[in-house]
Amino acid sequence: MALNRKDFLGLYNVSSEEISEILTTAEAMKEIFTRSVKKIPTLRGKTIVNLFFEPSTRTRSSFDLAAKRLSADVMSIAKSSSSVVKGETLLDTARTLEVMGADLVVVRHSVPGAAEFLANNLKAGVLNAGDGPHAHPTQALLDLYTIKEKLGKIEGLKVLLVGDIAHSRVARSNIWGLNKMGAEVRVVGPASLMPRDIEKMGAQVYTDIDEALDGVDVVNILRIQLERQAKGLFPSIREYRQFYGVSEERLNKLENEVLIMHPGPMNRGVEIESSVADSENSVITEQVRNGVAIRMALLYLLAGRKVENEDIN
């Protein structure tokens, strides 16, 4: 089984076999972390560009580290989204990268479809590192990986996503990925933060968090963007914390233990209580570690596959 594609833009058009292969490859990558020299020569001579139109220290350093551990040449370009409001700039940037010989472009952008636009205009591969509320496939894959690592499987599990589903690329990519791997997905949040027809993606919709939590195995808590309140999408932070915040008290009422996840960065005391974030069931820091492994796996599968007979170990 090979990951036979130029670009990796989202999980909607990726098969469960491909996802399994990525997860298996990530396992091998994670093993490298335990070595004293945490580096392999797999992508030596390849040029990977991190093109970030939206600030994200976490995702960018994760990709950075992943590329370096595979010995690729890494170039990071950060542009403020405000200076690239016109499409020509994105296209011009893409052409510049082409000339510079990029093999793979990792792109983060605040507008949905920006990664696909680049992919359509570049010979180099494009890896979507988050495009507006559309997709964030590496985050979803690292979530899947973490669930599998901690609970031994994905199939048959009940996973709840909490928060601002409407504006969340993490939620969308998780729903596609989890469904493909046979999990049952629930979403909960204020109705004003729930996108239309989300149930057609294969998610059960709740507006009462206690009801939604009942019987779940995993809770993935999304960051609440405080500026949504200014836009009138919910009344106050106080109210959000009361009705949708994941608290210890809430979790204690449940019959079973649940795995606590959060893509970060967290608003402690808003969508997640500190005692929950730091509890034994929380795998939030492990998610960050797994993020590097998943990104190594994807960079390898996308940029390195053409090299025949190469043993990644």
Added chain:
Amino acid sequence: MKILIKNANIIDPINNLRGKHDLMIVNGKIEKIATEISVEEIIKEEYKIVDLEGKYLLPGLIDMHTHLREPGYEDKETIKSGCEAAAAGGFTTIACMPNTKPVADNAATVEYIKSKAENALVKVIPIGSITKKSEGKELAEIGFLKEAGVRALSDDGYPVMNSEIMRRAMEYSGSFDLPIISHCEDIDLVAEGVMNEGYNSTILGLKGIPAAAEEIMISRDIILAEFTGAQLHIAHISTKRGLDMLAEAKKKGVKVSAETTPHHLVLSDDAVKGYNPDTKVNPPLRSEEDIQALREGIKSGIIEVIATDHAPHTYEDKLGEYNYAAFGISGFETAISLLYSNLIAKDIISFEDLVLLMGKNPARILGLDYPGIKENAIADLIVFDDKNKWKLEKKNMKSKGKNTPFAGQEMQGKVILTIVDGKIVYNDMKGKGELCYG
């Protein structure tokens, strides 16, 4: 120019004319229609003889909702280039929206448009704005606009949000016999939306425009039209619920009409997948259910008009990220072919319906004569070849705006001849797509 047209398969519901005829066109008018006019009857050298064996001859069509961009946005389109595209599309008369720079809210701008249109290939009917600068605050000088020659009023893309202003506009315009064309959109509900709100906007992560944004304003304007007795024309209606409200208002006797566009009859929001900015249009492409309702609407006559909402943009305006692209489709050159292959060839509507939807009805709403094909009538005619298979390529478009989601598509049926005032202005009978001035 004198023309003898032979063997035309005429379709004209205005004069109940159908079937094979010959026509003589002299001095801009149809001089004679007969089952056969022999070549011996004319002095050959004076006539251009056109044999239309197997092709359809229709009255010239009217597009009552277009954007010609001049003055102010000549990089997108000029009156000249827009009229060339209209001629190639089979329109002999077009009405242009006032959202130019300056806005056509005054007689001078309307005069400017008319003077530019004098030598253009097709006839141009200016539409004046409802309010000054289309800002929705104060009424434009509607009386002067009427004197200058406008046939309708609209703030089109900038809907009049203030209900009191809309009420006064409806009251005032009534005394000048000008219909109000309303682009129904609640701006606050639209917010930063870029496509229809529904499953597709959810999976694409694009901000949705709810159908409610359109329906709420349709409902308001119908209520105001009933209240004021004004003649209301709803621009580019796109939702099923909007149609239900329209039907109900008509039943009650409210003076309301509506138009839809070829693209809303043909494409659903599925077309947005892939983020092609050429699918970005306002109102947005709606659901499959809405398309079916719109098709029912034109069939039953609830929707009386099809208009293109021809909205040309530059390459740069449509380049890049979906969110940043301009709204609009360059519609003149695909309209009739799309309607033919999707509706007429599938027996959803007839050629006769097409002439009513894009000829007689818009003419009535704009207060224009529409004599159809009869002796002594102005010779505004088009010829349609239903067997002509062609592929739409952006580079071949006459419009400056190449922004169309139909590029690269195989089309069935094409307008191959356009005659305005008895002159051939567009000739594609030999596949060359010639524009003919002078």
